[in-house]
Amino acid sequence: MSWSSSNYLCISSSSSSSVISSNELARFDRCRLACESEGHRGKCQDLNRPTNIFAYNSLKPPSFKFDKGQRRKDHVLKKPRNISAYYSLKPPSYKFDALEPYMSKRTLEVHWGKHHRGYVESLNKYLEKDDILYGYTLDELIRVTYNNGNPLPEFNAAAQVWNHDFFWESMQPGGGNLPILGLLQQIEKDFGSFSSFREEFIETALTLFGSGWVWLVLKRNEKRLAITTTTNAVTPLVWDDIPLLSLDMWEHAYYLDYKNDKARYANVFMDHLVSWNAALARMARAQTFVNLGEPKILVA
Amino acid sequence: MALRTLATRKTLGALSRFPQQLRGLQTFTLPDLPYDYGALEPAISGDIMQLHHQKHHQTYITNYNKALEQLDDAIAKGDASTAVKLQSAIKFNGGGHVNHSIFWKNLAPTKEGGGEPPHGSLGWAIDQSYGSVGKLIAKMNAEGAAVQGSGWVWLAVDKELKRLVVETTANQDPLVTKGPSLVPLIGIDVWEHAYYLQYKNVRPDYLKSIWKVINWKYVSEIYEKECP
Numbered sequence: 001m002s003w004s005s006s007n008y009l010c011i012s013s014s015s016s017s018s019v020i021s022s023n024e025l026a027r028f029d030r031c032r033l034a035c036e037s038e039g040h041r042g043k044c045q046d047l048n049r050p051t052n053i054f055a056y057n058s059l060k061p062p063s064f065k066f067d068k069g070q071r072r073k074d075h076v077l078k079k080p081r082n083i084s085a086y087y088s089l090k091p092p093s094y095k096f097d098a099l100e101p102y103m104s105k106r107t108l109e110v111h112w113g114k115h116h117r118g119y120v121e122s123l124n125k126y127l128e129k130d131d132i133l134y135g136y137t138l139d140e141l142i143r144v145t146y147n148n149g150n151p152l153p154e155f156n157a158a159a160q161v162w163n164h165d166f167f168w169e170s171m172q173p174g175g176g177n178l179p180i181l182g183l184l185q186q187i188e189k190d191f192g193s194f195s196s197f198r199e200e201f202i203e204t205a206l207t208l209f210g211s212g213w214v215w216l217v218l219k220r221n222e223k224r225l226a227i228t229t230t231t232n233a234v235t236p237l238v239w240d241d242i243p244l245l246s247l248d249m250w251e252h253a254y255y256l257d258y259k260n261d262k263a264r265y266a267n268v269f270m271d272h273l274v275s276w277n278a279a280l281a282r283m284a285r286a287q288t289f290v291n292l293g294e295p296k297i298l299v300a
Numbered sequence: 301m302a303l304r305t306l307a308t309r310k311t312l313g314a315l316s317r318f319p320q321q322l323r324g325l326q327t328f329t330l331p332d333l334p335y336d337y338g339a340l341e342p343a344i345s346g347d348i349m350q351l352h353h354q355k356h357h358q359t360y361i362t363n364y365n366k367a368l369e370q371l372d373d374a375i376a377k378g379d380a381s382t383a384v385k386l387q388s389a390i391k392f393n394g395g396g397h398v399n400h401s402i403f404w405k406n407l408a409p410t411k412e413g414g415g416e417p418p419h420g421s422l423g424w425a426i427d428q429s430y431g432s433v434g435k436l437i438a439k440m441n442a443e444g445a446a447v448q449g450s451g452w453v454w455l456a457v458d459k460e461l462k463r464l465v466v467e468t469t470a471n472q473d474p475l476v477t478k479g480p481s482l483v484p485l486i487g488i489d490v491w492e493h494a495y496y497l498q499y500k501n502v503r504p505d506y507l508k509s510i511w512k513v514i515n516w517k518y519v520s521e522i523y524e525k526e527c528p
Contacts, residue, residue: 114501156448209392210471211449211492232449250449251492252501260355260493 092168123157159233172275179276216245339409360396395472408515415512
């Protein structure tokens, strides 16, 4: 039972009439220390007393009385604490002011501290209601709650938690510049050149209607990179594609810094924020699932 | 006689400079607000009003005009696929223009009657359908807060069934996409740009405050026109 560990059953000293042995005293002291550390203020009570069996098994504070002067206090036996943190809010791996002046500290504070946190809390609240969705990893939970296009109410929260985690990791201080190694090769192969990829990415970001995300994905079936957009909380995971980078085009992501100037935001992202290291690592991992062809091995 | 010459000269000028006007393509311009940007404080800040009007609404109008021009070309050339491809841009930008034009008229400074509850037939209809204005506001706020992403929350009258309805639309979809006989009475913009600078992510606070500047007089006029 989970509550027994969090819910220390304080054991009492015996009734006032008997002598307390030294053993018992030690146990009593240990109990008292444990009670205090848990924040209980109740008396420690002896588990060996027969009437305690009711106390041990019930979830309600027992209503029986002991000997005169030893009335059990209600708060000795508490109800089990509700588990309400299935998924946690993960902070970005850089400080909030590390992305200045391209993404202000204020934006990080509000975007992560209020929006992202809000999604985590609402996800946990949904899961608290009923355990049918308990036990999935976040990826699996997104796929399950997407329900093939007919999303359950938990989908929005779950997907946005994942999306934001992914987004923070898609950026780094001192980001921008060019991708390197295999990722650059693949981009040149699928888009012609890096600059035409960059142009297409920004163009896609600017023509997105409403709230959504722009992604660089590795398409599993077509075995190539592509730029896709999704609306609201949807993520390419639901189509089984492997995302490598994302750009949050919800207004809350850029409004404090750029007001309605989406073009500047998208350009700044590409020039100064995007983490090609993260994208490279993700692509390397993706290649365990998608065969992009044999590497070119030069023969002497 | 002079008048005729004047008219002819004007048409000639029109012919050379604005061939579209001769064909009947009307372009749109940003409507002026009937109040100052700062007049709706503290419910909506002057900054938001200025940005919302001069940047966002203007962008919708610019892009709408562009899309209409392109559509006009496509229709003239008989290019069906381009004409169809432009539909989403027209729905988005045109919808944005239509919706925001309604929105500006829906708001009024408190000094000019903003926030004063409706009387007359609209007040009576609201009491009939929702119990009270307060209950209607609570319902609209709940629906507005529940909109995921960007959209609008509407109080509309169904002109065929003569009934009030509360609806939400996504992005800039005009209200008619939810029902061909719906006439918008009140539209509240719940896109983040409408409240972010002031309320950050607390959309419910924005929805609660905006009722203090809703121009119920204008709303009653529209309602009485549809349901006399």
